Every structure is written in C-alpha cells, then in structure tokens.
Amino acid sequence: MTSYIDKINLYIKSLDNDTLIGLQSIASIKTYKKGELLLRQNEVCTKSYLIISGTARKYYLNDGKEITTELFFENDLAVSFDSYTLQQPSREFIEALTAISVSVTKYQTFEDAKKKYPKLITLDLMLAEYYAMWVEKRLFEFHTMTATQRYLHILNKSPHIIQTISLTIIASYLGVSLETLSRIRAKI
C-alpha cells in the first residue's frame, strides 16, 4: 500500500507540463505556528494542506476528550475528508503540532482546475483511493489487535511517530487512555 504513494508520485511526474503548471499555480505556501488551528470544528474544510515541513494532527472532541484520528508529516495531505468532500461542517480540528509550512489549495479552485485539466480528476481519484485504503487498514488494526499490538506495530512501522509526538496524543491515536499506554510501555 505504501507503493501506492509511489504510483501517485509517478502519475504526477508523468503529467504534461500544462497540467503540472496548472496544479502548481493554484497552490500557495503558508506557515503556521505550533498550536495554531488550520481547521476548527463546525467550520467547512475549504482547503487542503500539503505538509512541506513540520507535523500536524486531526482530532475531534468526544466527551470533552481529544481523540486524534490522523497524524501528518512531510508530504502528507491534511484535510478533514468528509468535510472537504461534502463541503459541510467538520467534526474534526486540524492543529499544527510544531511550526509548519504547508502548500494550501482551495477546494473550489481545485474543482475548477479539474475541469480545465481533466488529468487532475484521476489524481483526485488516486488520492481518495489511498485515503480509503488507509482508513480501512486502521479499522482493521483496531479490530484485530490489542492495544499492545497496535503500539508495537507503530513502533516498528512508524518509529518517527513515537519519537516526535507526545504520549498523550499517541494514546488517543491508538484508542487507549494515557495511563494504559504508559503501562504498555513500562512492560516492554
């Protein structure tokens, strides 16, 4: 599935110059400070953010507790998927965890660009497919693994998460309480 990212990048490289320039021309660089919110709950996610540097996360509130649903690193595309797709108010927040630099593209501008450069529709399709498979994999992991297994899985596959993100956030990303995560780590 990681190889699908390669496929997407290959597709981007294979685009004609016209489309490539069109794609670049609709994006603009922006920076956020640590702790700043790129998207608030109940706002419509009208922009997509390609992370150039730094880290960010997506989360929602449940019983006043923050549940992290996705962590964003370099080259990840940060959006609240359903809010972006339906252009409806978002359940989720997007927050800069460090100072970040992002490439911002407006939803409507991208929609217009797809009409002008139809090859971008295929790109959009690939991105949606990738996200669907990513969520499917995450659901699968919640179904089949215990909290300890999920932690070890991240430790193996995504050590950068453990190294850079606070345990409080990792715990909610893993779907366990901070205390449980602490105990899991103590046992290893």
Add this chain to the structure above:
Amino acid sequence: MTSYIDKINLYIKSLDNDTLIGLQSIASIKTYKKGELLLRQNEVCTKSYLIISGTARKYYLNDGKEITTELFFENDLAVSFDSYTLQQPSREFIEALTAISVSVTKYQTFEDAKKKYPKLITLDLMLAEYYAMWVEKRLFEFHTMTATQRYLHILNKSPHIIQTISLTIIASYLGVSLETLSRIRAKI
C-alpha cells in the same frame, strides 16, 4: 452522507447516452446461490458486483473466526476495496447470504471504459469518496460508542440489517461476541 448516494445517482442520470450505454454494455447479470463465494481470500478481486437482489457480506478470518466487515443490500456495490484497487490478493471473502442476482463488471474492462468515456473517472472518484466516508464513519462509531450503542444505532438507522441477518453475523459486524450481543438484546 446518504445524500451523497443521491448525488452519485444524479450524476449517472446526467451522463450522455454514449457514456451510459458504454457503462451498461460492460456489465453482465449473474446469479449466485445462498452460501456461494463471489471472492475468496488470496484471490484478486477482479470484478465488482452491483447487488440487484438479495444480500451478501464481506468478511475475513481472524484466529479462525469470521469477522464481517460489510453487509450488502440492493444497489450496493460489493468489492474488496484494496484488492480491487491494487489488484492484489484479497484478505477478504465475499459471500452470498441469500440467493442473489448481481450486475458484474470486470476491473480491466471498467479501466478501459474510463479511457473511452472519461466521465466514468468522475463516477469512480465519487464511489471511492463514498466508500472512504463510509469506512471513516464506521471507524468513528467503533471509537466513540460502546457495543450497546452501536447495536441501538443499527437498530435505528438500518433496521433491515437486524431483520434479515443472523445474530452471529451481526455480532461480528458490530465487533462483539455473539454472547455479548445476545445479552445486549436481552437487556432492552
């Protein structure tokens, strides 16, 4: 989000005749008996199945136990998403729960049709988006609800599931043991 299905149907209706006929011409009707497998684990999912009548499910084996991941009713599109998208061996089985009639389209034939009728790419995009949002919603429910809440949620939103599917399958779909589901029902 249900309204997104309406949007997809509207899009299909808005297609020019050429594209519509192209879309229809690549599908063929097939029937399966109750219990038959449309897709087995480790096979590549090379076809999509639009359910015309009857019910089906998608499941995988975990520790020898069947975990149901999706239930298919009339007008649902049954595929193993990652296997279909990547054309790689599937984790999942697809099984007819009743006698079913389906409209079958081959992956490669649809890919070719997208080249010939580019509007089908947008249709494919909408279907992928819909699936991504569906999985996201399911993950969200697993995160925020107890087993009892998930059961009540299905009872409200999808009573046809409770009425037509066996408790054993519903339990695995809800991510609880059959015994727990039985107790949940007894308490209501």
Add this chain to the structure above:
DNA sequence: CGACATATTGAGATCCATCAACCAATGTGG
C-alpha cells in the same frame, strides 16, 4: 522559581471475551 503540561503508578470498577452447558428449530438419512 512557580505554574502548567506531561508522564507514571496504584486501586477499584466496568466492559466484554471465553468457556461451557443448554435449548429450540431445522434438516437429513435411513
């Protein structure tokens, strides 16, 4: 230094899985 976020540890409660026994309905071979 003080204040506030971050992490660890302990104890009790809760949810749910597992194992096991049992029951009811259905189907099948002789």
Add this chain to the structure above:
DNA sequence: CCACATTGGTTGATGGATCTCAATATGTCG
C-alpha cells in the same frame, strides 16, 4: 416419519484488558 446431527441463540461463571479516579513525579518554559 423418526432419530439424530447441525445450526443458531441463550444463559451462567470467570478472567482479562482497559478505563477512571487519584496521587505523585518530572519536566519545561516564561
């Protein structure tokens, strides 16, 4: 058409994983 197996569901007892509440470090940053 009966005897028995099979499938689907219920119920009880027990244990394990994880949550919650609470107390106690351990930073870390103005």
